[in-house]
Structures are given as C-alpha cells and as structure tokens.
Amino acid sequence: MTRVVTLTLNPAIDETVMLDRLRPGHVHRASGVAFHPGGKGVNVASCLADWGQPVIATGILGRGNAGTFEALFAAKHITDAFLRVAGETRTNIKLSHDGETTDINLPGLKISSEDSARIFEQTVALADLDTLVVLGGSLPEGIAENIYAGLTMALQERGARVLLDTSGLPLTRALQATQLPYCIKPNRAELEFYAGCTLNSDESLIEAAHRLIARGVTLVAISLGADGALFVTAQAVLRAALPALRVTSTVGAGDAMVAGIIAALSENAGLEATARLATAFATAKLQQAGANLPARQIVETLCAQVQITKQGDDKP
Secondary structure, eight states: OOOEEEEESSOEEEEEEEOSOOOTTSOOOOSEEEEEEEOHHHHHHHHHHHHTOOOEEEEEEEGGGTHHHHHHHHHHTOEEEEEEESSOOOEEEEEEETTEEEEEOOOOOBOOHHHHHHHHHHHHHHOOTTOEEEEESOOOBTSOTTHHHHHHHHHHHTTOEEEEEOOHHHHHHHHTSSSOOSEEOOBHHHHHHHHTSOOOSHHHHHHHHHHHHHTTOSEEEEEOGGGOEEEEOSSOEEEEEOOOOOOSOOTTHHHHHHHHHHHHHHTTOOHHHHHHHHHHHHHHHTTSSSSOOOOHHHHHHHHHHOEEEEESSOOO
C-alpha cells in the first residue's frame, strides 16, 4: 500500500464549545465542550485512519500536553513520528453555533533553528518513491516561511508526491519556488491571496489554477464551501458537490477533503473518482464532531451521490 505521511508544524488542541447561538457582548451558557487534538496534518491522518489507510503523522509537539495527541494516535493506530520539544502545544477555541464555527486561534510554540532543521530532515527521511506527503497548516514562530518550498523540492527529489494545504505567505513562497507541489487544495480566499486579485467566478478560479498547472502543479482542488469544489488538471475541469446535509461541526471539513484526495491518489484513481471521494469525505465529516469520518459504508454511499459537472468538452 502507498505510504502516506502528514506533517503538522503548528498543531493545536481544539477546544470546541457548543452554543445555541452567538451574541457578541453577551453572556452565554454552553451546552457542552469537547477537546480534540488537531492541526491540518493531524486531522488528515485521523480521517485516513478512519478510512483504513495506514498513515504516519509527524510534526512538532510540546511535551507538556503531548498526551492528548498520543491517545489519538494510539486509538486510531496512526504511526507517531512527532518531534517533542519543551513547552505546550497551543489550544484553539472553537465556538460552535447556529450551524457555523467561530475560531479563536492562539499562538503556537516558538521553535528553535535546531528543531526546525531536525523536523525538516526527519520529514524528508520518512519519504521514499511513491510516498504521498501532506504538508499542511500554519507555521509556528521560528519556522521560516519558505520551509514548504524547501520540503517540496527535497521530497519530490526522493520520488514523493506532495499535497500542500496552507495559506498566506507560506503558500505564496511555495508557489513562487522553481519546483511546485504535485497537488494544492486552496479555498477561494487562499487562492486570491496568492493571485493578488479577486477571483469571483469559476472562470477566474480556473484560469488561476491553469497558470499554476503550466508551472508544474498536477492537480488544483479549490474548495468552495457549500458550493462544492473545483478539481482542475491540464486535461479537465470538474465541479463536485453534494446537497446540503445536517451539520454537526465544520471543523476539519477542508482537511477531510485533503484526506479524500490522498485516499484516491493512493489507489491511482482518475479525476472524477478523486473528486467524488474528496467531496464525500468532506461532507461525511460535517456530520461528525472533530476530525472523524463515519462508517466506510456511509462515505461510499455519499460518494455515489456526488454530483459531477464537467466544464468544457474535456474528459477526466
């Protein structure tokens, strides 16, 4: 089976507080609270484990509260390759209300140059020919903004395929490099930040994706929330969507989509099958608290229900 590695440089423990509604400036009584170890790579690994895909999770954890993550890895049989450093991993507060989530993200650990070099070398060492590597999330203080660009080059030189899911300057630096990732999964706002302009139509999004494909990206998956997602390659453009379903939590839905893409790529699936599985993963996760998937049969049922629209005359 294809080896899968996820990297999370700025993980977090998500403290999700359940509210009936949110009224700024008012006192609220929560109906419940839950704690979930998270961060993009951790969330991707969690969903892949639920699907039955073996996965290695690496990154940087504070020793002070690593137990929360260790419990998740043990429960889901995720291989733990995280580097431990002094201090505590950050806690992010998520207010779940009115079918939406309001995020309050706290600062992460401050990483030394020595630990930055160690995690770079360790991540590259975990990859081999045909390994799928997910580089995801924000960067803590002390990690250079161009680390994803450097990792992409080093990993792909070893024969790995890199899926990048980040935002802001780390995304910009990675996409300004000479060697681009195999796949990226931005949302509209993230792609607009990189492009430096508003992308308010499918045509403008697809054009931006094609510019990246011309420079070496193989697959651009643009998540559009309730409007589904666009999946763009040099040969085809697909829109994938599912009707709105009951939402338990939107936390990690984009990460679940990344997991679906990885699951499909590990099976060498075609573009339509990839779009279906990625969309089904994201939709299935909406019905779960935390970065979890329901039973495989439920995901497969959703996969068959995904509505695929082909843009233009190209075939996937």
